[in-house]
Amino acid sequence: MIKHFTCVICPMGCEIDAEEEKGKIISLKGNKCARGKEFVVQELEEPLRVLTTTVRIEGAEFNMLPVRTDKPIPKRLIPVIMEDIAKIEINAPVKMYKVIVKNIAGTKVNIIATRSM
Amino acid sequence: MKADVTVIGGGPGGLVSALFAKRNGAKRVLILEREDELGGILKQCIHNGFGLELFKKDLTGPEYAERLIDDINKEGVDYMLDTMAIHLSKDRTITAVNSKHGVFNIDSKSIVLAMGCRERARGNLVIPGTRPAGIYTAGVAQRFINIDGYLPGKEVVILGSGDIGLIMARRLTLEGAKVKGVYEIMNHPGGLKRNIVQCLNDFDIPLYLSHTVMEIKGKDRVTGVIVAKVDGKMQPIKGTEEFVKCDTLLLSVGLIPENELSKEANIEISSNTKGPVMTETMETSVLGIFSSGNVSVVFDLVDYVAETGVIAGKNAAEFAKEKWENKKFINILPGKNVGILFPQMYSYRDDLVIFFRSKKWIEKTVDIEIQPLNMKMRRFYARPNEMIRIKILKDKLLSVKDDITVSIKEVKE
Numbered sequence: 001m002i003k004h005f006t007c008v009i010c011p012m013g014c015e016i017d018a019e020e021e022k023g024k025i026i027s028l029k030g031n032k033c034a035r036g037k038e039f040v041v042q043e044l045e046e047p048l049r050v051l052t053t054t055v056r057i058e059g060a061e062f063n064m065l066p067v068r069t070d071k072p073i074p075k076r077l078i079p080v081i082m083e084d085i086a087k088i089e090i091n092a093p094v095k096m097y098k099v100i101v102k103n104i105a106g107t108k109v110n111i112i113a114t115r116s117m
Numbered sequence: 118m119k120a121d122v123t124v125i126g127g128g129p130g131g132l133v134s135a136l137f138a139k140r141n142g143a144k145r146v147l148i149l150e151r152e153d154e155l156g157g158i159l160k161q162c163i164h165n166g167f168g169l170e171l172f173k174k175d176l177t178g179p180e181y182a183e184r185l186i187d188d189i190n191k192e193g194v195d196y197m198l199d200t201m202a203i204h205l206s207k208d209r210t211i212t213a214v215n216s217k218h219g220v221f222n223i224d225s226k227s228i229v230l231a232m233g234c235r236e237r238a239r240g241n242l243v244i245p246g247t248r249p250a251g252i253y254t255a256g257v258a259q260r261f262i263n264i265d266g267y268l269p270g271k272e273v274v275i276l277g278s279g280d281i282g283l284i285m286a287r288r289l290t291l292e293g294a295k296v297k298g299v300y301e302i303m304n305h306p307g308g309l310k311r312n313i314v315q316c317l318n319d320f321d322i323p324l325y326l327s328h329t330v331m332e333i334k335g336k337d338r339v340t341g342v343i344v345a346k347v348d349g350k351m352q353p354i355k356g357t358e359e360f361v362k363c364d365t366l367l368l369s370v371g372l373i374p375e376n377e378l379s380k381e382a383n384i385e386i387s388s389n390t391k392g393p394v395m396t397e398t399m400e401t402s403v404l405g406i407f408s409s410g411n412v413s414v415v416f417d418l419v420d421y422v423a424e425t426g427v428i429a430g431k432n433a434a435e436f437a438k439e440k441w442e443n444k445k446f447i448n449i450l451p452g453k454n455v456g457i458l459f460p461q462m463y464s465y466r467d468d469l470v471i472f473f474r475s476k477k478w479i480e481k482t483v484d485i486e487i488q489p490l491n492m493k494m495r496r497f498y499a500r501p502n503e504m505i506r507i508k509i510l511k512d513k514l515l516s517v518k519d520d521i522t523v524s525i526k527e528v529k530e
Contacts, residue, residue, distance in 0.1 A: 013310030
């Protein structure tokens with residue numbers, strides 16, 4: 001089966017056609033460098049993204065504290081993680097990079113604050 | 118009040134300018150910021166993808182801002198918050214107002230403009246229809262969600278595929294709204310490709326190219342919009358109209374440099390960039406007034422904004438130490454296929470960093486040509502939504518007498 005990808009590793013955005021069988025790549029067309037191949041391999045195996053969002057904060061100047069995952073997480077878990085994060089409320093003060101949730105949804109990835117507040 | 122270098126605006130352009138003015142020996146550096154904290158628009162840009170060029174790290178907007186603010190505090194740069202600059206004169210006097218000092222003047226040896234840009238709104242587009250609630254610019258919606266914690270709507274149509282609109286399509290979806298589609302009048306996306314993939318494709322949000330919003334429906338609240346296909350001249354095609362139900366319309370239709378203060382000081386404004394006409398030192402047409410970031414020209418990347426801040430800050434510090442008057446200039450002109458181009462002049466003082474955009478979407482090999490330097494650089498493509506940056510060292514430019522022209526030429530294969 002041929003699957004189409006747009007590589008997002010660099011601004012070039014190569015349009016890559018990957019011929020794939022049972023998750024293994026047979027041939028690649030359109031990538032201008034080796035990083036494009038790594039990207040497609042990862043996308044086929046498990047697409048990963050850094051999730052950035054906000055949590056409610058009490059006692060700060062603003063209502064929302066920006067947060068992100070400290071590592072990329074599987075894309076398919078984003079809806080579950082968003083629901084977990086929606087339940088959280090924390091209190092000021094918070095320092096940038098403070099861990100807000102440890103091991104979110106069993107991923108071994110932490111949710112960290114992206115500013116002090 | 119007196120200062121060596123005064124910076125108007127505390128966003129990324131202003132923070133970097135102030136930092137580099139201080140690092141280059143200016144004694145009193147003062148930032149005027151109209152909001153209640155520094156950081157500018159970065160504070161609401163909670164997504165990642167910032168800083169890959171400057172910090173070699175993938176940062177979110179707030180992280181980028183906090184790093185700069187920490188440096189500002191460490192280096193002893195002064196700043197006044199909740200302070201609005203209301204007048205700027207040619208002799209480098211700024212009139213400002215805040216609740217502590219009332220209306221006051223600042224005499225500054227040099228000034229850096231860093232007011233940034235603002236979003237084009239409904240009024241700029243002239244979309245017919247009623248005037249219900251539920252029409253926002255993408256940046257306003259971004260502030261509502263990311264700072265104030267309000268969801269602006271549940272069923273959203275986005276007009277324009279600029280980066281903020283794409284980012285907001287993803288953000289609204291994550292927060293539970295339904296984004297019906299992104300409609301773009303041009304036949305190519307306005308934002309960066311990586312945002313099309315990560316913000317639209319990842320969430321199955323459709324992008325309709327060569328489409329526009331013809332009319333807004335609804336009395337108290339938006340109830341829907343009428344969209345239509347457009348032809349090659351961007352005119353709606355009869356018979357293609359379609360009603361899309363929604364309660365919110367977001368506009369992501371471009372940014373305009375905010376130059377009201379610059380005009381008061383009689384600074385010459387370029388019709389090409391909508392920012393001041395500038396030299397490689399980031400100096401405007403008024404002696405001792407420099408400019409950095411999006412008030413000069415709208416950039417794609419905050420790292421480019423920061424780069425102009427480094428140059429503006431350094432030169433503003435040098436001017437504050439020892440006034441200069443430029444004696445020689447040459448123009449830098451857009452040649453074939455080049456639209457936006459910045460800066461517009463070279464004054465033989467510094468290295469030259471040119472930023473420009475292709476007028477045309479060219480999806481094949483091109484040569485960037487810089488004459489009369491006989492410089493040629495090959496690239497795989499040239500797209501209007503991606504600014505091209507080229508640095509030329511001063512040594513190479515000292516012998517150049519004629520105007521510089523930058524062109525993008527398609528390579529015949």
